[in-house]
Amino acid sequence: xxxxxxxxxxxxxxxxxxxxxxxxxxxxxxxxxxxxxxxxxxxxxxxxxxxxxxxxxxxxxxxxxxxxxxxxxxxxxxxxxxxxxxxxxxxxxxxxxxxxxxxxxxxxxxxxxxxxxxxxxxxxxxxxxxxxxxxxxxxxxxxxxxxxxxxxxxxxxxxxxxxxxxxxxxxxxxxxxxxxxxxxxxxxxxxxxxxxxxxxxxxxxxxxxxxxxxxxxxxxxxxxxxxxxxxxxxxxxxxxxxxxxxxxxxxxxxxxxxxxxxxxxxxxxxxxxxxxxxxxxx
Amino acid sequence: xxxxxxxxxxxxxxxxxxxxxxxxxxxxxxxxxxxxxxxxxxxxxxxxxxxxxxxxxxxxxxxxxxxxxxxxxxxxxxxxxxxxxxxxxxxxxxxxxxxxxxxxxxxxxxxxxxxxxxxxxxxxxxxxxxxxxxxxxxxxxxxxxxxxxxxxxxxxxxxxxxxxxxxxxxxxxxxxxxxxxxxxxxxxxxxxxxxxxxxxxxxxxxxxxxxxxxxxxxxxxxxxxxxxxxxxxxx
Numbered sequence: 001x002x003x004x005x006x007x008x009x010x011x012x013x014x015x016x017x018x019x020x021x022x023x024x025x026x027x028x029x030x031x032x033x034x035x036x037x038x039x040x041x042x043x044x045x046x047x048x049x050x051x052x053x054x055x056x057x058x059x060x061x062x063x064x065x066x067x068x069x070x071x072x073x074x075x076x077x078x079x080x081x082x083x084x085x086x087x088x089x090x091x092x093x094x095x096x097x098x099x100x101x102x103x104x105x106x107x108x109x110x111x112x113x114x115x116x117x118x119x120x121x122x123x124x125x126x127x128x129x130x131x132x133x134x135x136x137x138x139x140x141x142x143x144x145x146x147x148x149x150x151x152x153x154x155x156x157x158x159x160x161x162x163x164x165x166x167x168x169x170x171x172x173x174x175x176x177x178x179x180x181x182x183x184x185x186x187x188x189x190x191x192x193x194x195x196x197x198x199x200x201x202x203x204x205x206x207x208x209x210x211x212x213x214x215x216x217x218x219x220x221x222x223x224x225x226x227x228x229x230x231x232x233x234x235x236x237x238x239x240x241x242x243x244x245x246x247x248x249x250x251x252x253x254x255x256x257x258x259x260x261x262x263x264x265x266x267x268x269x270x271x272x273x274x275x276x277x278x279x280x281x282x
Numbered sequence: 283x284x285x286x287x288x289x290x291x292x293x294x295x296x297x298x299x300x301x302x303x304x305x306x307x308x309x310x311x312x313x314x315x316x317x318x319x320x321x322x323x324x325x326x327x328x329x330x331x332x333x334x335x336x337x338x339x340x341x342x343x344x345x346x347x348x349x350x351x352x353x354x355x356x357x358x359x360x361x362x363x364x365x366x367x368x369x370x371x372x373x374x375x376x377x378x379x380x381x382x383x384x385x386x387x388x389x390x391x392x393x394x395x396x397x398x399x400x401x402x403x404x405x406x407x408x409x410x411x412x413x414x415x416x417x418x419x420x421x422x423x424x425x426x427x428x429x430x431x432x433x434x435x436x437x438x439x440x441x442x443x444x445x446x447x448x449x450x451x452x453x454x455x456x457x458x459x460x461x462x463x464x465x466x467x468x469x470x471x472x473x474x475x476x477x478x479x480x481x482x483x484x485x486x487x488x489x490x491x492x493x494x495x496x497x498x499x500x501x502x503x504x505x506x507x508x509x510x511x512x513x514x515x516x517x
Contacts, residue, residue, distance in 0.1 A: 002352065004287040004298065015285060015300075017352060034497045036325055038351045041447035045352055066497070068285060068300055068329050073499065222425075255425050260447055 002049070007061070007089035009082050015068035016061035016086070017045070018093050019052035025099040025276050027051050028090055028121070029060040030083060032076075032106035032130075036067040040258060050269060056276050057097070059090040076107035076130075080115030087119045099123070101275055105258060106130045106225055110200070114207045123275055124211065127218040127268070128226040128257055131201040201232045209240035215247055216275055218268065222255030283336055290345060290375040292368045298352045299376065300329070301343035302336040309515035311335065311342040311400075312378035314369055314387030317410065318448050320492035321350065324384060326499045327491055327507075334508035338517045342382075345372035347390075358442035358449040362407075362457040366390040373397065380515055385492055386410050388463035399469040400514055402486070402507065407461030414445040470514055486510050 001020045006013045017037060029044050031037050037060045038045040048058040063082040065073025083102070091097055101123040104112045109126035116124060208215065217233075219226040232238055233249065241247070250271060254264040286303050289296040303310075313328055315321045325344070332342045347365050349357035370393030373381060381399045383391040388404030415431050422429040437443050438452040445455070475485040488503030 002298075002354065004300075004352075006284060013284065034326075034499075036322055036351070036497060038322075040322065041319065042349075042351060042353075042357070043447075049354060065499070067326055261444075 002052075005089070005093065007085060007092075009064060009071075009085035012064050012071035013069065014061050014064065014071075014082065014085065014089075016059060016089060017048070018090075019048045019058040020094075021052040021055050021057045023056040023276075024096055025101060025122075026057040026059060026090060026094055026097045027272065027276060028083075028086060028100050028102040029058060030079075030086075030102060030104035030108040030112055031060065031063065031066070032104060032108040034066050034073060037062045041260070043258060043260070047265075047269070047272075051272065051276070054273055054276070057090075057094050059086065059093065061086045061089070076111040077114075079111045080118055083111060083115050083121075084119040087121060101125060101272075103127070103272060110204055113204050113211070116213075117207070117211060121213060123213050123278070124215040125218065125272060125275055126215065127259070128220055128223055129204065129217070129229045130225055131204065131229050131232050132225070133200050202237055205232070205238045205241050208238070209243070214275070214278070215244075216271065217247070217249035218259075218271055219249045219251050220254045220256055220259060220264070221251050223257040225257055283333070286343075288343065288376060290368075290372040292348060292371045293355075293364070295348060295353070295355055297348060297355075297368065297372070298346045299343050299372065301341065301376070302332045303341040303343075304336045304339055307339055307341035308517050309340050309379050310377055311340060311380045311382050311511060311515065312369070312373045312376060312394075313342055313344045314381065314383035314391045315344055316385035316387055316405070316492050317347075317389070318350070318386075318414070320385055320410075323491045323494050323497045326497060327501075327504045328384070330499060330501065330504035331507040331511070334505060335512060335517075338508070338512045340512055340515060340517050343372075343376055343378075345369065345376070356449075358451050360451065361453045362390060362461060366393050369393050380511075382511055389458075389461045392464040392466060395466070397468075398514075399466050400511060401463065401469060401471045402488075403474055403490070404463040404471060406463070407458035411445075411455065411458045414448070414450075418445050472510060481506065 003018050005016050005018060007016060029048060031039065031044065044060055048060060051058045062069040063079050064071030087100055090100060099122040102112050102116060102121045103125040105127040107130040109129035112124055112126060113129060219230060252259060252264055252267045256264050259265055259268040283302060283304065286301040288299045288301050290299060315328060316324050328344060335342050346353045348355040348368055349360040369390050373394040378397060381391050381394055381397050384402045385405040388401045389407055391399060415434055418434065419429050434443055438455045442449045442451045443455065473485050474488045474490060475481040481487045486506040488506055489500045491498065491500055
């Protein structure tokens with residue numbers, strides 16, 4: 001049974017969808033970018049329906065400033081309170097839940113990495129974590145530069161901008177796909193290896209190393225974002241994060257950032273189901 | 283004000299709606315959003331407009347089309363005719379007094395013919411389909427495959443085709459190719475005022491959100507939508 005609800009996050013009403021099921025382990029889907037909680041091509045909604053059919057309740061929400069929720073959009077860097085409020089709302093909606101597994105793709109994976117510890121999450125599924133620092137405001141916000149009261153994300157972003165090392169040109173080429181994939185991968189490794197990790201990646205590495213709950217990292221082999229993450233993953237910055245035995249990113253043979261297509265979706269679903277079924281070590 | 287989540291029934295399914303229904307509302311506007319991925323990009327701005335309308339005592343609601351957003355129906359089974367039927371059911375069951383549509387929403391909004399209609403940037407189906415086909419071809423090329431438009435259209439005759447992420451059935455694709463907004467007796471049509479120019483009687487301030495790469499919001503556009511619709515319904 002799919003039902004709809006709203007919950008509070010620091011005085012702001014957020015919209016959410018719950019796919020009910022009997023299981024005591026639930027899946028929290030954190031949405032990437034400014035996407036609505038149904039996801040691009042209703043992908044998250046379809047995933048949620050499938051996961052609930054496997055017996056696990058699923059909760060997904062529009063963070064502040066996106067979708068049907070109130071508030072203004074502070075980007076993923078200010079989405080920590082939303083994640084925490086969502087886990088609380090999930091537990092209120094499903095009081096029998098004993099375990100929440102959180103899944104996020106792209107900057108949602110980054111947000112979970114950085115803010116998950118404050119949200120009582122029992123296991124993480126982090127797909128194609130976003131490590132690229134953007135020199136402009138979150139895409140799509142027509143008036144964001146005019147916002148006089150910058151949310152904390154704005155201040156954080158300003159700090160990252162000061163430390164941005166990549167030339168804008170390279171970044172633009174990477175994001176537009178004009179760069180040859182093979183070359184880009186080697187270039188990224190070089191770039192990451194030569195200089196200290198970008199502020200965002202460095203903060204992610206620190207947070208990841210401090211997470212005690214089981215983490216599963218999922219990467220699309222041919223996806224720019226996934227490749228950029230892997231370049232950082234292999235570098236010095238993530239040495240501490242790499243320590244836990246078994247924390248090896250699982251690689252899907254797809255170029256799709258969102259695991260589109262039957263094969264990639266089947267792969268993703270199998271990964272998710274495995275984590276949902278796992279019992280945490282005593 | 284809290285959102286309401288009414289449902290409407292079509293083809294044995296209850297479909298989800300999101301609504302704002304202030305007490306004593308002077309009008310009830312059913313909003314038909316752009317189709318497919320354009321819906322994602324416009325949804326937030328539309329909900330912002332709904333909040334503004336609610337403050338002026340105008341109720342509004344966005345119905346999910348079967349197969350889209352939170353719908354449990356399969357998108358590959360959908361047809362334009364089915365969607366037109368769904369909008370008619372939603373308007374009827376939600377007791378709409380007015381219909382407001384955007385872009386490709388104007389291709390499926392003509393069912394409740396007796397109600398006043400409002401259309402913003404109505405779109406023909408052919409160009410929408412062309413964009414989706416181009417996106418699919420470009421995505422295939424990046425993955426090393428060469429696909430042509432004719433191959434896709436030929437395949438659509440046999441089975442649903444993945445067009446830019448949406449699995450669309452042959453009948454839907456054919457219908458989209460030929461679709462044009464129907465002429466309506468009582469319809470106010472507004473276009474977007476080009477950036478930097480003044481809005482006028484038939485053009486409202488707004489950016490073409492449906493052209494963006496990912497969803498965002500345009501607060502000025504949301505205000506302009508609410509202003510125009512509120513004036514139009516006589517609020």
